[in-house]
Amino acid sequence: MAEALVEVRDLVKRHRGAARPVVDGLSLTVARGETVGLVGDSGCGKSTTAKLILRLLERDGGELRFDGANLGAARGRELRALRRRIGLVPQHPQSSLNPRRSAGDAIAFNLRAHGVPRRELDGRVAAALELVGLPAAFARRRPHELSGGQVQRIAIARALATAPALMICDEPVSALDKSVQAQVLNLLADLQRDSGVALLFVSHDPAVVEHFCDRVLPMERGRIVTPTTTGATR
Amino acid sequence: MSLEVRGLTVAFAGGVEAVRGVDLTLPAGGTLVLLGESGSGKSATARALVGLPGRGERVGGSVTLGGRSLLGLRGRELRALRGAEIGLVGQDPSGALDPLRRVGPQLEELLRRHRVVGGGAGGHDASGHGASGHGASGHGASHGWRARARSRAAVRARVVELLEHVGLPQPARVAGSFPHQLSGGMRQRVAIALAVCCEPRLLIADEPTTALDARVQTRVLELFGRLRDELGSALLLVTHDVVAARAVGGEVAVMYAGRIVERGPAARLLTAPAHPYTRALLAAQPSRAIPRGRLPAIPGSPPPADRPLPPGCPFAPRCAAAVGVCRVERPELEPLDDEVAAACLLAEREVVAHG
Amino acid sequence: MFGRTYVRESQTAAFARFAAKRCALAVPVLIGVATVVFATVALIPGDPVTSMLGPGATPEAVAELTGRLGLDRPLPLRWWEWLSATAQGDLGSSIAQRRPVGEIVMTAFGNTLVLAAAAGLLVLAGGVALGTLTAVGRGRASGRLSSALSIVAISAPQYSVALLLVVLLGVQAGLFPTGGMYDAIGGGGLGDRIHHLALPALAAALVPMGVTARVYAAALTDVLNADFVESMRARGLSEAAVIRHAVRNALPSLLTIGGLQIAYLLEGVVFVETIFAWPGIGQTLFQAIQARDLPVIEAGVLVTAVAFVGLTIAVDALHWLLDPRTRR
Amino acid sequence: GGSDSAATASDAGGSTTAATAAATPTRSSGGDGSGGTLVIGSTGATLPNPDTLIGGNGWEGTRFVANQIYDQLVRWDLTDDAAVPRIVPSLATSWRTDSAGTTWTLELRRDVRFHDGTPFDADAVVFNFDRYLDDRSEFFSEATIGDVGLYAGLFAGARKVGPYSVEITTRGRDGHFLNDLTYIPIASPAGVRKSGNAGFARAPVGSGPFRFASQSSQQLELVRNAGYWAGAPKLDKLILKPLPDASARIAALRSGEVNWIEYPNPDDVPGLRDAGFQIVSNNYDHVWQITFDQSQRPWDDVRVRQAANYAVDREAIANDLLHGTADPAEQVAPRGTFAYDPAGDRYAYDPEKARALLAEAGYGDGVKVTIAVPTGGSGNLIPIPIAEKIQQDLRAVGIDAELKTADFDTLMKFMAEGRVALGASAQAGSTPLFASDAIFALSVKSDSPWFVGNPTGRSVDALVDRAAATVDDGAREQTYAEAARALTEEARFLTVVNDRNSRALAPTVHGFVQPQSWFLDLTQVWVGQ
Amino acid sequence: MSVRLKLLLALTAALLLAALLAPLLAPHAPDAGATAQRLLPPGSAGHPLGTDGQGRDLLSRLLWGARPSLLAGIVPVAAAALLGTAIGLLAPLSRRWVETAALRSVDVLYAFPGVLLAIAIAAALGAGLWTTVVALSIALTPPVVRVVQTEVLRFRDADFLAVARASGASWWAVALRQALPLVLPALVVYCTTLVGIAIVYAAGLSFLGLGVSPPTAEWGSMLDELRGNAYTDPVLALLPATTILLVSILFNALGDALRDQLDVKERSVR
Numbered sequence A: 001m002a003e004a005l006v007e008v009r010d011l012v013k014r015h016r017g018a019a020r021p022v023v024d025g026l027s028l029t030v031a032r033g034e035t036v037g038l039v040g041d042s043g044c045g046k047s048t049t050a051k052l053i054l055r056l057l058e059r060d061g062g063e064l065r066f067d068g069a070n071l072g073a074a075r076g077r078e079l080r081a082l083r084r085r086i087g088l089v090p091q092h093p094q095s096s097l098n099p100r101r102s103a104g105d106a107i108a109f110n111l112r113a114h115g116v117p118r119r120e121l122d123g124r125v126a127a128a129l130e131l132v133g134l135p136a137a138f139a140r141r142r143p144h145e146l147s148g149g150q151v152q153r154i155a156i157a158r159a160l161a162t163a164p165a166l167m168i169c170d171e172p173v174s175a176l177d178k179s180v181q182a183q184v185l186n187l188l189a190d191l192q193r194d195s196g197v198a199l200l201f202v203s204h205d206p207a208v209v210e211h212f213c214d215r216v217l218p219m220e221r222g223r224i225v226t227p228t229t230t231g232a233t234r
Numbered sequence B: 001m002s003l004e005v006r007g008l009t010v011a012f013a014g015g016v017e018a019v020r021g022v023d024l025t026l027p028a029g030g031t032l033v034l035l036g037e038s039g040s041g042k043s044a045t046a047r048a049l050v051g052l053p054g055r056g057e058r059v060g061g062s063v064t065l066g067g068r069s070l071l072g073l074r075g076r077e078l079r080a081l082r083g084a085e086i087g088l089v090g091q092d093p094s095g096a097l098d099p100l101r102r103v104g105p106q107l108e109e110l111l112r113r114h115r116v117v118g119g120g121a122g123g124h125d126a127s128g129h130g131a132s133g134h135g136a137s138g139h140g141a142s143h144g145w146r147a148r149a150r151s152r153a154a155v156r157a158r159v160v161e162l163l164e165h166v167g168l169p170q171p172a173r174v175a176g177s178f179p180h181q182l183s184g185g186m187r188q189r190v191a192i193a194l195a196v197c198c199e200p201r202l203l204i205a206d207e208p209t210t211a212l213d214a215r216v217q218t219r220v221l222e223l224f225g226r227l228r229d230e231l232g233s234a235l236l237l238v239t240h241d242v243v244a245a246r247a248v249g250g251e252v253a254v255m256y257a258g259r260i261v262e263r264g265p266a267a268r269l270l271t272a273p274a275h276p277y278t279r280a281l282l283a284a285q286p287s288r289a290i291p292r293g294r295l296p297a298i299p300g301s302p303p304p305a306d307r308p309l310p311p312g313c314p315f316a317p318r319c320a321a322a323v324g325v326c327r328v329e330r331p332e333l334e335p336l337d338d339e340v341a342a343a344c345l346l347a348e349r350e351v352v353a354h355g
Numbered sequence C: 001m002f003g004r005t006y007v008r009e010s011q012t013a014a015f016a017r018f019a020a021k022r023c024a025l026a027v028p029v030l031i032g033v034a035t036v037v038f039a040t041v042a043l044i045p046g047d048p049v050t051s052m053l054g055p056g057a058t059p060e061a062v063a064e065l066t067g068r069l070g071l072d073r074p075l076p077l078r079w080w081e082w083l084s085a086t087a088q089g090d091l092g093s094s095i096a097q098r099r100p101v102g103e104i105v106m107t108a109f110g111n112t113l114v115l116a117a118a119a120g121l122l123v124l125a126g127g128v129a130l131g132t133l134t135a136v137g138r139g140r141a142s143g144r145l146s147s148a149l150s151i152v153a154i155s156a157p158q159y160s161v162a163l164l165l166v167v168l169l170g171v172q173a174g175l176f177p178t179g180g181m182y183d184a185i186g187g188g189g190l191g192d193r194i195h196h197l198a199l200p201a202l203a204a205a206l207v208p209m210g211v212t213a214r215v216y217a218a219a220l221t222d223v224l225n226a227d228f229v230e231s232m233r234a235r236g237l238s239e240a241a242v243i244r245h246a247v248r249n250a251l252p253s254l255l256t257i258g259g260l261q262i263a264y265l266l267e268g269v270v271f272v273e274t275i276f277a278w279p280g281i282g283q284t285l286f287q288a289i290q291a292r293d294l295p296v297i298e299a300g301v302l303v304t305a306v307a308f309v310g311l312t313i314a315v316d317a318l319h320w321l322l323d324p325r326t327r328r
Numbered sequence D: 001g002g003s004d005s006a007a008t009a010s011d012a013g014g015s016t017t018a019a020t021a022a023a024t025p026t027r028s029s030g031g032d033g034s035g036g037t038l039v040i041g042s043t044g045a046t047l048p049n050p051d052t053l054i055g056g057n058g059w060e061g062t063r064f065v066a067n068q069i070y071d072q073l074v075r076w077d078l079t080d081d082a083a084v085p086r087i088v089p090s091l092a093t094s095w096r097t098d099s100a101g102t103t104w105t106l107e108l109r110r111d112v113r114f115h116d117g118t119p120f121d122a123d124a125v126v127f128n129f130d131r132y133l134d135d136r137s138e139f140f141s142e143a144t145i146g147d148v149g150l151y152a153g154l155f156a157g158a159r160k161v162g163p164y165s166v167e168i169t170t171r172g173r174d175g176h177f178l179n180d181l182t183y184i185p186i187a188s189p190a191g192v193r194k195s196g197n198a199g200f201a202r203a204p205v206g207s208g209p210f211r212f213a214s215q216s217s218q219q220l221e222l223v224r225n226a227g228y229w230a231g232a233p234k235l236d237k238l239i240l241k242p243l244p245d246a247s248a249r250i251a252a253l254r255s256g257e258v259n260w261i262e263y264p265n266p267d268d269v270p271g272l273r274d275a276g277f278q279i280v281s282n283n284y285d286h287v288w289q290i291t292f293d294q295s296q297r298p299w300d301d302v303r304v305r306q307a308a309n310y311a312v313d314r315e316a317i318a319n320d321l322l323h324g325t326a327d328p329a330e331q332v333a334p335r336g337t338f339a340y341d342p343a344g345d346r347y348a349y350d351p352e353k354a355r356a357l358l359a360e361a362g363y364g365d366g367v368k369v370t371i372a373v374p375t376g377g378s379g380n381l382i383p384i385p386i387a388e389k390i391q392q393d394l395r396a397v398g399i400d401a402e403l404k405t406a407d408f409d410t411l412m413k414f415m416a417e418g419r420v421a422l423g424a425s426a427q428a429g430s431t432p433l434f435a436s437d438a439i440f441a442l443s444v445k446s447d448s449p450w451f452v453g454n455p456t457g458r459s460v461d462a463l464v465d466r467a468a469a470t471v472d473d474g475a476r477e478q479t480y481a482e483a484a485r486a487l488t489e490e491a492r493f494l495t496v497v498n499d500r501n502s503r504a505l506a507p508t509v510h511g512f513v514q515p516q517s518w519f520l521d522l523t524q525v526w527v528g529q
Numbered sequence E: 001m002s003v004r005l006k007l008l009l010a011l012t013a014a015l016l017l018a019a020l021l022a023p024l025l026a027p028h029a030p031d032a033g034a035t036a037q038r039l040l041p042p043g044s045a046g047h048p049l050g051t052d053g054q055g056r057d058l059l060s061r062l063l064w065g066a067r068p069s070l071l072a073g074i075v076p077v078a079a080a081a082l083l084g085t086a087i088g089l090l091a092p093l094s095r096r097w098v099e100t101a102a103l104r105s106v107d108v109l110y111a112f113p114g115v116l117l118a119i120a121i122a123a124a125l126g127a128g129l130w131t132t133v134v135a136l137s138i139a140l141t142p143p144v145v146r147v148v149q150t151e152v153l154r155f156r157d158a159d160f161l162a163v164a165r166a167s168g169a170s171w172w173a174v175a176l177r178q179a180l181p182l183v184l185p186a187l188v189v190y191c192t193t194l195v196g197i198a199i200v201y202a203a204g205l206s207f208l209g210l211g212v213s214p215p216t217a218e219w220g221s222m223l224d225e226l227r228g229n230a231y232t233d234p235v236l237a238l239l240p241a242t243t244i245l246l247v248s249i250l251f252n253a254l255g256d257a258l259r260d261q262l263d264v265k266e267r268s269v270r
């Protein structure tokens, strides 16, 4: 296995007032350029894990490392710098877009966080939309003017636009028809080949997971159980 | 109750034509699966059927349910119909829930509103195992606090049961939770529970299982099946999941660029589609057999919704089989035989040729 | 079977923790207020001695009185002594009025409380009614009318409104008394007091009512546009029920703006108190400031500060209870 | 305007009782009636403190509360509206002083009882003087340093020389001893002992015509002292309501909630009169003036000060702005004082002369000055409109005055420190000059701790000192009048108007005589239908 | 942009222009008058709106008075909006202790009476328009903080904010470009209500001698000067009040129109 890009050890998260932790001693690693599937029953803690890795939720225990840096202890500027290298496609694309800002704004926001100069924004936004098969005119649309699949593609485009080292995709293709899904999966595969992005991929679709992941980590009640490798063509 | 849709159009401000004349027939107890490209107008169709156009949305055509025209309905009549006769599972489950109220009371309110349990005339109860007992407790003179308390308890029990039916583990805990405390899949199941709780005669489900694992998905589809079988409810299911489409069976309609391009029984259409678009869609199914990065996607993109369709077949620019006439003449949905209809000039020829 | 109900995580402990923390934080806030008042009063020109001695005080008299009042001691010391005395419930005695400060301030605050309670009721009732009508009736005549009403309520200068009420309803129509809390001669009954309360409460309520209505209407309009409201309609809930839930969701905003307006009323609406000769805390504090009556200023500010902080805590606590998402 | 007739301008509603019948302090039983409740809307923002120690609300508190609850050893005769009030016996029936003018022996009235029934005697006087002056006395309070302290400034102490005879000593020769005594109320020693210093304000006991009944945050109530030694007052009850806002006072009067208001807004006076209300006013010791800071240019030049005095159209202010509720003041001594000289009006409106004087002083091209003006405050009338008018008049002759406003207490603070307020070069405000000798000295002497204009000349100081030490009334008053004339000539002030202390009374109020004083006598007033 | 918004913006511009061009538009000098001409009724020759207690032309004074009044009405509201929004956004989006410290400090300010504050500021700065502006700015800030904070709490845990933070954007970018647009409608509505109120507050401070000094025309102090004439000249007395009323209505209506402009969901209707 290649060197680890993300290393999560003994992650614990307990929601206030909850009886038991939703994430309970979870450990996983994702190597550079690797695609790891995270599967499990609904409610087992996958989305929570994703948020914990990005430090969007504060964990109650465990260690987080990203590319050798102690992500778990990073603060301020350092944390922001690390986050910039991780892309996130959240589970509910509709609510992951600011209802008062346009789709283009959403993508431009991430680009600006990466220091893309203002004058290049329009072009980069259009390019990102193009990648997910949407015309550039969609940049002006607000989230409620888009179909479910279009919103999901905006979310993917947003994460892709900044060329992250790791992408955490929470059900990224669930709302896409098979053809667009194929387009997106192909795109991710191409990117991975070209730039070596690592993927942590949450999905319920066995076909997608089996087709797409190097490794599948089954999750149950907040922890990983018996990791298996898929026999994906490789 | 049977649903008849004729020439349905949905347009948005800015000249967006999301639905461009759709005809659908869905008999009582029937199932119709709506498949189609992202952005082709499936959700817009679904919402229009419930009489819920978004703001700035214009709906044309005719929709009748059990012989009654839906599009002209207003106020009280429409509200009596919604929820009780027509259930809708929206595409975005987070948008279905009041963020400040616990899940249980949201369901309770609906049950009371449509008098399924806990209020006067109880409805049928066909969806549950052993559900027969609950309806009764709501009947009769529910005077006095004791009766009210009993009816209240009955409603709550029913809520928990409903949540169990949609495959939620620990349903009592979910009922006591706020929406933001639930995972995506849990929320989606709650949204389904909200739509089916009043045992509607027409259930419209817009991609209801996207966040559910196969096991739960099966369970939900079974639930829909029970509604259909026991109450004769009709089901309109929007999905991308060919497996699910196959599982529910019935009719399948394929939408492209705001129009139905192919229609037929699931068994036939999903194995031997006539329309090149349907064919391409099915081919794009990922599987272990296809090397990563090589999924056969349909090249190009659908015609923009905010401009009038160019002449010819809307799919022609992306169609491998397209011939010259495809770019000139727009195909209408024509029956190919007594089961299947397709909007493809080539498909007609093919059938003719085959026939 | 009936025993089967929902499983909810208990909020009681969490709420108790929140409330305790919030109340504990009130102490530094109040000490902060006391400190700022002290510093401010030290900054402003004029002192109680001159106000007290009036025209003709000799420097010796000034020096002597200053010494006797302890005003020549260092500010931090005075601050500390006042703080510890206050903590023990001793607010001292008014320099200008020679009466116990506690009595002066509490009476005045009590009077303001009466006025604020009456006005507050009008503010909330009127604000909610106008706000709901505005939001629900958007694009219709009813909405436009209630919106216009709330705008006019805000815009009419309070002073002129009060004067107009007095001139028209008090002096000319003779329907209401023009000022005071009760009839000077033989007054004081409940009916008499309510009669006297009517105009000042109305005058005090108009602006805050309009503000409440507008901000609340904006929040409610937002909620009514939310997806879940559309979903509720799709489920056939009655329009009344839909609005009820929307209102419930706009409640945090209403609470905030309503709280702000009631705080404003509790501070004592000086204009209204003056025109209607209502001996409330606003006037009292205003007079005390003019006379540089330090003990009264400090106690008056402290009493209003306690009321403000109490109100803020109540509003925050209601937020906590109303919106689980805001808990942290 | 400017009539020097001292007649009470009470001419409304056919009520003619004001000037005549009430002059005799006898209690008539039927004829002109008695009883009723007088409700007074006063200008103070708070209720006066009924303790003797602090008058509270300045002379308004003294007028309506202290003087009604308490008697002094001597008092002003306030029953005559045609003459400047003189000092007459009250609790003391007679007095004499030694040749040094530092020891005064007073014989006390024998038939006086306090409201609590305890008798008034020499012990009571000594008790009160100890309370005010002796910081070893049990009931001494630091508050005496305030109001009482000002007037009792020269007093050394009181000694009982007989059951109804006391001896009061002064620190120096005190020509204005009696004047000072009118400001020293005598409280019941038993009452003070009973409630203590701290509680006395809530249960004040005196021997005056009215006794304390109650005080709430809204009003203070006094009731008739039926056993008053000078004859019981006619009113049953006297209620005082603070109504600081002028329009609130008018509203209360018009709607019948009060039947007496102090200082109606001048613009409302004609309307009130038309509506049947009595407007009473009279001369009294009041002047609204601007004090020049003579240490600054241009006021250091007497010609400029005189020019300013000539520049102001006082008639317009008195008649247009104040609707005759005030008279033009063209000399320092106000009407309604012994020092007023009907022939002494010096500065009639004459802008030409003003310009000429200015040019002579070298300010022909105009000059900039600043004037500090209070925004309100007792006796200040309508300070801002008056100041604005003055500003216009001054500008017309080339004095460009910038107005700087502040609340009265802020200005007082500056004044008490001997500085002109807000860095201005002149200071506006009103003052009584001759009602209290103590105040007069502080208001004009160049070594006063107060801001009095930093005068350069000292001639006035000598006159004032000499007057203060003169026991003989006639001689003292003449000296004061001389001082006033000198002040007028020096133009230390820009005197503007003499207020006429107007008040509005409901038609139902009878028997009131408006004296030429800050104070008044309410014993003959009654309220009818 | 809606027709209504355009119209209101035009009116506002006209108002500001009138204030700016007061020297050209006013028929008389604002401080010139004779007591013989005082309290002339509206419609008098040469004085279309009549004269005040000093005989000064009311129309001219209203025009000139627009300058300080609009300044006192708009600048403090703008300043409070800026400061209040900054704190109201910062606090709930920051770490818990920052939130607590910021909000409780605001409470201190909030519980502090505005008059005292104004007097203290006047002591430091001297009386004048700027004292009014500073005092009002400080006094209006805490309420803005609370309004903004409440709005932020509604979506503090929303996914889109999480995603925005996950992008590694700086705090201020998240606050400004993600949170602010959501707060803006309520903020605009609230702040525009404050304009009229601030003009009246400013009058109160002038009355205390802390604001503009006479004879400067300012609507609030004109209101105050003429209030004594409620019984004698009610029409004149109501003129400044009416002016304030109309201007305040204008700003409120502008707030409504702006709110609607910001509401993307509704805008598609039009």
Ligand SMILES: Nc1ncnc2c1ncn2[C@@H]1O[C@H](COP(=O)(O)OP(=O)(O)OP(=O)(O)O)[C@@H](O)[C@H]1O
Pocket: A144, A145, A146, A147, A148, A149, A150, A175, A177, B012, B013, B014, B016, B017, B018, B036, B037, B038, B039, B040, B041, B042, B043, B044, B045, B054, B091, B305
């Ligand atoms: N409010 C709106 N304003 C303008 N265009 C809209 C609006 N809502 C939807 N659209 C457009 O209408 C078309 C149909 O949308 P719809 O949501 O029905 O698609 P869909 O078939 O459900 O797609 P998906 O599978 O991606 O959910 C899309 O192209 C979408 O961009």
Ligand SMILES: Nc1ncnc2c1ncn2[C@@H]1O[C@H](COP(=O)(O)OP(=O)(O)OP(=O)(O)O)[C@@H](O)[C@H]1O
Pocket: A015, A016, A018, A022, A041, A042, A043, A044, A045, A046, A047, A048, A049, A091, B180, B181, B182, B183, B184, B185, B186, B211
């Ligand atoms: N704020 C919260 N408070 C309490 N419990 C919560 C909260 N947020 C999430 N949970 C609980 O944590 C568990 C894990 O949620 P999470 O969203 O991580 O699940 P998931 O694996 O992503 O599921 P899905 O596949 O349905 O999206 C769920 O049981 C959920 O109810």
Ligand SMILES: [Mg+2]
Pocket: A046, A047, A048, A091, A170, B183, B184, B185
């Ligand atoms: Mg999830």
Ligand SMILES: [Mg+2]
Pocket: A147, A148, A149, B042, B043, B044, B091, B206
């Ligand atoms: Mg859709």
